[in-house]
Amino acid sequence: MHNYVIDVPAQAVVPVTTGGVFPVRRIYCVGQNYAKHIAEMGGSLKPEDRKPPFFFQKPSDAIFTGNDLPYPVLTQNLHHEAEMVLAIGTGGKEIGKAEALSHVYGLAVGIDLTRRDRQAEMKAQGRSWEIAKAFDGSAPISKIMPVEDAAKALKDGSISLTVNGETRQSAPLSEMIWSSAEIISVLSTHYELFPGDLIFTGTPEGVGPVVTGDIIVAGVTGLPELNIQIT
Ligand code: MN
Numbered sequence: 001m002h003n004y005v006i007d008v009p010a011q012a013v014v015p016v017t018t019g020g021v022f023p024v025r026r027i028y029c030v031g032q033n034y035a036k037h038i039a040e041m042g043g044s045l046k047p048e049d050r051k052p053p054f055f056f057q058k059p060s061d062a063i064f065t066g067n068d069l070p071y072p073v074l075t076q077n078l079h080h081e082a083e084m085v086l087a088i089g090t091g092g093k094e095i096g097k098a099e100a101l102s103h104v105y106g107l108a109v110g111i112d113l114t115r116r117d118r119q120a121e122m123k124a125q126g127r128s129w130e131i132a133k134a135f136d137g138s139a140p141i142s143k144i145m146p147v148e149d150a151a152k153a154l155k156d157g158s159i160s161l162t163v164n165g166e167t168r169q170s171a172p173l174s175e176m177i178w179s180s181a182e183i184i185s186v187l188s189t190h191y192e193l194f195p196g197d198l199i200f201t202g203t204p205e206g207v208g209p210v211v212t213g214d215i216i217v218a219g220v221t222g223l224p225e226l227n228i229q230i231t
Helices: 035-040 097-103 116-124 147-156 180-190
Strands: 013-015 021-023 027-031 054-058 078-080 082-088 104-111 158-163 166-172 198-200 215-220 226-230
Touching: 082 158, 082 180, 097 104, 097 180, 104 147, 104 198, 104 215, 104 226, 180 198
Parallel strands: 027 198
Antiparallel strands: 013 021, 027 054, 082 104, 082 198, 158 166, 158 215, 215 226
């Protein structure tokens, strides 16, 4: 053990449905994992233009597990992206697709909150759009459900998001271009995975803006709902 010479904020954690908390090591996110979302963002679905999904990260303390989320600074166009989240319980690298799901501790639903105006600016300048994705509070997440209770979500689940009761996003998880097993397998060739890693698996079509006062509810079949209000 080290003797810390300064005090630092506590480890980010996510509550687990069966008790206790899941400590967050890294937050990986998958971009462009649903074809209709690629189309709504202006991307081409022509076979010759198609590129595989890709990864980016948010800092672990971007996790938000409260109810009232302050509207972030530096944006006038905050977008919701509902995503199923994999919580890694067993690490590894170059994990084969066949055994990939055995590395999952549990599942949750999260929102990849995005400063869409900043993302568009950065894209136009050919710069990294980290500022659009990796801000404080940018990763609201539900409780994590251990996979033995949540297996239905992986098999035939669907994902949805409502704003003030109106459905904005709704899609079967089977529309994911990379499945959960493929995501873990590919990601583990880029980075060694460790217990505590979270993977946001991408959003379906229907992303859009939220404003102060909005109540957002995101769900995945069989998992606890995520309920937040923008304040
Ligand atoms: Mn996303």
